Amino acid sequence: MGRALCLLVAALFSLPVDAQADARCLEARALRGNVKTVLISNGKVASDTGAPRNEPHLWERWDISRDRRTITVVQYSADDFAVLPLFNLWPTTICEFDDSGSLVKSRLKLNGLTTYTTVETTYDAQGRQVAVKSRSRNPEFTGDTTYEYSANAVTARFPQGSTTTITERDASGRMTREIRRDQKENVELSNVEYRYGPNTVEILGRENETSWRITRKLDARGNTIESASSGVGYESRDTFRFEYDPQGNWIRRVSTIYLSIDAPPRISDLVVRQISYWP
16 A cells, blocks of 8 residues: 555656646537536547447546536546545535636646646726736646737736747637747747638648648538648648537547648547536
8 A cells, every 4th residue: 555655646746747637628618509518538430441440538527617617627547547536535626707708717736636726817898818927836836827918919927937839810809810929039039820711720830940831621510620830841631520418518529630641640539528507
C-alpha cells in the first residue's frame, strides 16, 4: 500500500495541467438543449470500413447544472494507469458562469480533491473580458492577464515576459487577424489572418519567417468536416464525419488523418458522446 501511495503522488505531480479544460466548459455550455450529462469515449475504427478496431474507453465526463451556471469536467486516465482508478481520483475542473453566461471562475483539482489552480475572469459593463487572474501551486501558471480594447481590436498583455497578442474581429465578431509581438524587442512573433467564405475558413499564418496555410470546410452546423494544411516541406489533410442527435448536438465523430494530400488514410479516431438531458 505504501508503494501504491508513492506511485499515486508521483502520478499526480506528473499529470499535465490541461489548459483546455475551460474550453471544454465553454463547449459544454454551448450545446443545444438543456443538457445534463455528457460521457465522452475514444476509440479507433478502420478508415476504409468504419469497423471498430478496439472498444472505446471512457475519456471525459461533463456535468451541467440545471441552471447552466456550474459545469464540472472530469478527465479520466487515457493510458490505463492503475493507481488513479484504484483511488478513483481524477483531474477535475469546476467552471462557474454568471447570469449572462460568461465564465467567471474555474478551479482545477488534479486529484479531484485539492485545488491546484484557480482562474477568475472579470468583465466590463459591455460584457468584454478585461482581466484574467490565475493563482496556482505552480508559479508558471500564476499571473494576471489584461485586455485593452480599441475599435475592433483587443490587445492581451500576459504576465510572463513582454509578449502581447492583438486580435482583430469583423462586425459579426469573427476573428480576422491575430498578431503576437515582443514589445521589448519590438519584434513581430507571428501574424495569422482568417478569411471566411460560404462554409469555408482559410487561415494564413507567418511565424519565424515561415509561412503556412490551413483551409477548412464546414458543415451546415459550423463543424469542420475537412481541413487541409500546407507549409514549407509538408502538406496534410484531415476529414471529419459527424452524426447528430435530434437536438442538433453531435454524438459521433470519426476523424481521419492523411499524412499527405494523396496518401492512404491512417486508422481513424472515433469519439462518441452520450448526451442526456434534463427533463
